[in-house]
Amino acid sequence: MPVHLCNKCCQPCPPPPPPPCPPPPCVASGCVVRDSSSNSRVIAQFNINGQTNIFTCNLSNSVQFFSCTHATLTYRSGDDLTGTRIFQGSVGTNEVTLTLGNGVVIHGVLDNSIGMNASENGSGVWEQT
DSSP states (O other): OOOOBOTTTSSBOOOOOOOOOOOOOEEEEEEEEEOTTOSSEEEEEEEETTEEEEEEEEOSSOOOOOEEEEEEEEESSGGGGSSEEEEEEEEOSSEEEEEETTSOEEEEEOSSOOSOOEEEEEEEEEEEO
């Protein structure tokens, strides 16, 4: 393997610095609810810096009504909360977790147990109001 020499002193170059660490994730609080007019539509809502961010998605399986008034949204930047996103996750007896294709995670403990566990996937759309 060839040795690269420094342009300043004709000595071997020092190793390059390591890449910078990614920024820590952002976290927001909100709620997730199954739409009362549809057995498979879920609406997640989070307020971030005075703006309401809503993720509306259709689950692959119908589930009974549930609500989660203390959900957490974990994301890297506001750009993560735009457009159409695929997701995988579950609506379990006591919690809901949706992991979006770009790494965003919506998670929370259900207000009341629903007595079932369903693996879910699909797509949803972000909107800001």
